[in-house]
Amino acid sequence: MKEDLQKFAGEKVTEITGSEIPEKGEIEGEILREIKIFGKQTFLIFDRIIFKVHLMMYGSYSLFKRKDIDTLKLGLKFKDGGMFFYTCIVKVVDESYLLKIDWETDIMSDEWNPEKTEKTLKSNPKMMICDALMNQEIFAGVGNIIKNEALFRVGIHPESLIGNLPDKKLKEIIAEARNYGFDFKKWKKANVLSKHFQIYHQKNCPVCGAEIIKKDTGKSKRTSFFCEHDQKLY
Structure with missing residues (x-):
């Protein structure tokens, strides 16, 4: 826009x-x-x-x-x-x-600061990663589509607690939230966004074929779509 x-x-x-x-x-x-x-x-x-x-x-x-x-x-x-x-x-x-405004929290800003985001997440160990991704003070610009698709890409269950995530996985989801934001923009402009959904409103996992779970998760109770086989609960 x-x-x-x-x-x-x-x-x-x-x-x-x-x-x-x-x-x-x-x-x-x-x-x-x-x-x-x-x-x-x-x-x-x-x-x-x-x-x-x-x-x-x-x-x-x-x-x-x-x-x-x-x-x-x-x-x-x-x-x-x-x-x-x-x-x-x-x-x-x-x-x-x-x-x-903390411009460093905007996932698509040139001022985006992943190190600062990691520090913020680690200060909230009992928060579910699904709630953190939807928190606009931590990941400004992330919506429910990005939340679900990014978590699937890195194999993390949405109800995983931040404090239980290995450092490697925490860094992966921080990076993927931004990566998917730019993919989202590219596909949206080309009017092909929904064609690239792997987990969001899908029926079966594209990796293992299992039925995708649809559940309201976290304190925000926003709908999550996930595969219990390919997304690990930490």
């Missing part, structure tokens, strides 16, 4: 629409200075205002033209088009909010 929106960076807002907007006078005529991403949050940065947009599970966006639906939360028009966000959460934040 950032790549799509980037064409409007440096452009002046000519009109603002939507149900989640401040007073129009605060934004019309303002220049979009920068677009920053943290995990699943998008920040539209202007001189006098910063919008935080989170698409959640069912949000969407369009470029240039508004969709013919009534769930528009924020629409920004520019000289040559616009950006429109639907069925999402839009909030206004200040610069201090951005300063508090």
Whole structure:
């Protein structure tokens, strides 16, 4: 999404629409200075205002033209088009909010710090790895698909306790969360993401053929898909 929106960076807002907007006078005529991403949050940065947009599970966006639906939360028009966000959460934040963000926890950021992530995980030995992967303060940007597929790739059962994981396996899952993030992006852009699912919403394990287990795991009770034969419970 950032790549799509980037064409409007440096452009002046000519009109603002939507149900989640401040007073129009605060934004019309303002220049979009920068677009920053943290995990699943998008920040539209202007001189006098910063919008935080989170698409959640069912949000969407369009470029240039508004969709013919009534769930528009924020629409920004520019000289040559616009950006429109639907069925999402839009909030206004200040610069201090951005300063508090730990950009090193974003799995797709150039500032990603796997050593720091490992240290954080080791300080939570009783946490299940499935909960850790979904914790946006540890793995910003990881969702349920990445959680399941990355755990399958490295052969770790989602209910494994972090303190029981050997150092080698802990490093593997940290690295694979980031690796799968880039694979996800590549396949999503090519519209072939679901064709590459090995475990997520699948029936049988592609390695041993056993039936894949579907279970709500961890404190978050998010659905996990796993193979009891090829994913070890630590």
